[in-house]
Amino acid sequence: MLLFDPLSVFFLIIILTISIPSFIYSFGYLKGHYSGRKILLGHLLFALFVLSLLLVVSAGNIFFFLIAWELMSFCSYFLVVFDSENKKSITAGTIYMIMSQIGTALLIVAFLLMYKYAGSFDFNAVKAALSLLPAKHQDILFLLLFFGFGAKAGIVPLHIWLPFAHPQAPSHISALMSGVMIKTAIYGMIRFIILTLGVNSLWWGELVIVFACLSCLVGIIYALMEKDLKTLLAYSSVENIGIILLGVGGSMMFLKLGYLPLALLAMCAGLYHLINHAVFKGLLFLCAGSVYRGTGTRNIEKLGGLIKKMPWTSSYFLLGSIAISALPPLNGFISEWLTLMVFFLGALTVAGGIKLFFGLAAAALALTSGLAAACFVKAFGITFLARPRSAKAENAKECGLSMNIGMGILGVLVVFLGLGAVYVVKLLVIVSGSALGIEGGQIQLGSNMYLPSPFLPLLLIFFLGLAFVLQRSRVSTNQTWDCGYYKLTPRNEYTATAFSKPFRRAFGFFLRPYRTANKSKDSHYHIKTFSYETHTTKIFTKYLYKNLLGWIFGLARNMRGIQTGSIHIYLGYIFLTLLLLLVFMGRY
Amino acid sequence: MELTIILAVPLILSAAGLFVKKNEGLANLNCLGYLLSLIFSISAGYRFLSAPGSLSVDGLSLFFVFTISTVAFAAALYSGGYIEHEISRNLITKEKARLYYPLFNLFVFAMLLVTTVNNLGLMWVAIEITTLVSAFLVGFHNNKNSVEAAWKYIIICSVGITLALLGTILFSYAFVFSTGAKSLNWTELFSAASRLNPEIVKIAFIFIIIGYGTKAGLAPMHTWLPDAHSQALSPISALLSGVLLKTSIYAILRYGLIADKCLGGSYVSHLLILFGMLSLLVSAGLVLVQKDIKRLLAYSSIEHIGIIALGFGIGGPIGTYGALLHMFNHAVTKSLLFFGVGNIVNVYGSRNIRSIRGALRALPFSGLMVTAGIFALAGFPPFSIFFSEMMILLAAFSRGYAVLGCAMLFFIVIIFGAVIYYFSQVLFGEKPKNIVPYKEPLPGRLAFLFLLVFILVSGWAVPVLLDGLIRSVLILKGI
């Protein structure tokens, strides 16, 4: 029933690593905001959710996997609609559930096809049967699995549920959903595509990388535009899933091309980023939740100056931001650096047009990291620095002990995963070997070659010392120069919208920004109020999903015509059916 | 012996309506009676499993008897509280409520009769009786909508059933034509099936599938179904959707067994698949645009009848097993939902989806049950429908109907989306201020829990009785 190979164990560890701090955090987070029974329900659902996650990654056959997978969607749905009185939560839950079910339907088709070929749901039996299949059938299976899991992972353009569901769930759940749940889709891809189906065409890897790049860029550009803290983090999850998939896709390509060490390294990079993202995104979501509890809003335009009111939360958020922006020496840097390295090595090693492909992928990744840094400068700067922009931010309160502990554990892990990279990679080689179905021992990685050596902690100590010394130098406090205006208020501060303006201009072709101005007038000459808004167009929602929904509902509305209400027409249906069947019966 | 008691119980109960004056007394009597009936149906089932020859009926019949007894027991438990609530809301008078119980019992009796008689002519008569009795239950409120629904129900189903009578006669003609003897006995027809004239059987089966298919709610003959289900009293909606539709499927199956044996090949399968697919298509389209919560459930019944027909059409041991199991699973799940929605509708005084909000707050117990039921209906594990649907899909894929399986999944996902969309609004959200929270009476709660046990269990581990009966049907089919 259950399966515990290194790959499963790796995911089990990640799940527990994130869920334990989240659970500790949840005590402080839920207390006082919900009734006692509801909190109990929350804990119960949380436990069930974690259990289902654990079952997903340790399921020993395909059918059991499917059940665990559905259970996971089931539990997480109720956690998304935990604030069940809130209309937004209901919408978010519905969108989440539908997207998740579309993905699952694709998976069911794939699993049933596997059963059809193998006559069994056992991984090994399926693997043996699939290797005999013609290429076309394998391609179909690959596409079904990739998009089926992709819907859960949130690859663009199947990402639309993330920015709805993550912000609406309670923060410890967001941490778990974003940090762990979407990673189970990566587990599924590795388990089913690489291990069970086997990589049989080069274009599979290429497709994965193309979608990965798309997810990276789209995710981070949307994140940059966002002013809801948790939605921003949700979009950033789309980006990070892209980075993870870059590693996985690269690994698939190298595997097919026959460069086993590179494949192993790419998988290492992907899995490293996977655990890193789990940790720092978990941390960031917990921080966002703490900000929300402390101030009552998630809109960063209304925040500011929290570093003074919530010192702990802001230092954790800073830590997470540095990590997610891939700045050394924290963990995000290591995994993104490894990924970049893999693509450069690939471009150097492989011959032909694929060189260019790897080069482009590396460029996309580099651009993404740059944008991510900008995004989190914004997120941290606007939220925590300067002066409070609203009364809510003014009256912010630091979170309690249990929330601090939850964040603290993850904060320590962020640092550890950055500084202890050498040891982590050694373990990851084993996991990656298991993920690629090759013995880890066969291939020796000169891992030190690619990695910052352990003198990094020393470097860190050096910089900390430097900072300490510098801080002791003279500090003088003066008023901000305000051109003689003397009445600087928080309204004069730099806003998130203003911060992201250059990017909105630069990516205007994709974001399609538009402005709306609303004047309400007393008379023709006197304007009472004036509101001015900038929006960006969510092109996938607008052009893909809206059209699709419109089409389906249009069809359904037309089908209402069947049920006219006239009994005569109803009887006519029966008569017509009878006649048609009797006439066409001759075919048999 | 058991069967006699099972059939006698509802008759005695409906006669009791003449003597017992109090509604509560009738309700309690009903609960006891159907408990007895359920116990005897279980014991009959076990006796059949241990010694198949000792009963006059076969496993297929017993399977349906058990299903009907289960749902009827739950409906009897639920009815008392529901009728009281209707009376307290002045929807029906006390005097009229006394009529409810005898009609209810006659209805159940007719359904039990359908599944236990061996004579195909009498089976037809019994099915017609179900229509005639339940027409009053559909038109019980006696207002414009319910009378319209009842009229459509009775006329369309009567036409359907008249066609089925023609089919019955053609089957008997085929028997006369080939053997010279005169019979409407299923057992005799079945044993002579391979000698029947295939041309006649083909035509006869068309009449049967259209005729009984009308009563079963297969599209495009389903048109009466949403009206009747939405207008009937909720316990009756549960019986209609949960078991009445299935008794017609039972009739189709009986003839299908003969036709299959006679024609071999895929004639019956293809007809079932055709109607199953049409039903899925129609329900998928119409579920999306519903405003009435009970109508929504009615269309979902069409969907599930379609799935059942597909399961039988795809056939094979897994497909047939899945279809039979699905029949039971859908019966208990949909009954639970109609009970829950019945309570919700009674508390809110409206069936309009837009005007019901925050049902989980207003009716914590029913709301919770509906939540579970919705996910069960949508085919989520750990609920039982997931397993039967997977069986049918599995059969579809492994028997070379992969495209069909994909289409089926497509429709299921669409319906799932619609159901979640509508029901999440109904269940969650803020409770309107003027709604007074409702506490269900104990028997009503027991009805839910009783059904919930089956919903939770019968997927993971099919109860021994069901499993044995289904297997005996497989043997009957020769697979």
Added chain:
Amino acid sequence: MENFIILGLLLSAFGMVFSKRVGALIWNFTLQSFFLFLLTFIEAVKGGGLSLYLVAVLVLILKVLVIPRIFSKMVVEMKVSEDLGFFIRPELSLIIALLLAYLSWVFSGMLFLGAAAAVAFLMMALGFFIMVFRAKALAQIIGLLAMENGIFLLASLVSGGMSFLVEMAIFFDVFVGAVILGIFVYRINRLFVSIDVSKLNRLRG
């Protein structure tokens, strides 16, 4: 003799299609039922035994006497207009009826049956036709009964009637059905102030 009766059945079926008023429809139906009674009676005389006599008498009582009487009374009591409410013009009705006659003939051939069975199928088809294309509730009931008449004829043709018990049960069912439908016609008339069932279109979609 039988052939004449069957011709009579055929003609009365066509007569029902052409009836423009409820009274004419009921009368044609009565006529049809009467021919059916004659046919059964002749069969019985030819040697069908007691049960066939009983069936014949039942046909006479129920379908020739009781049911038409009830319907006629209903028409008078409810004071509804006599008009049946055509959805299509009479000429088109004729063309469709002829087409159905042809199809019944073909169909009867497919089943290795003769002209008499073709008439039975046609009676069914025309009954159905009336149900689909006539607006009044009473027309639908009579159409349904006409369909059952067709089935009755067919049953006696192809299998020499069904077993006595089944035949009785079916009779009982048909009778109860007609009565219940009659009750609902009353209710419709009271609630909708008309028995035009094409006005029953509140439930749709």
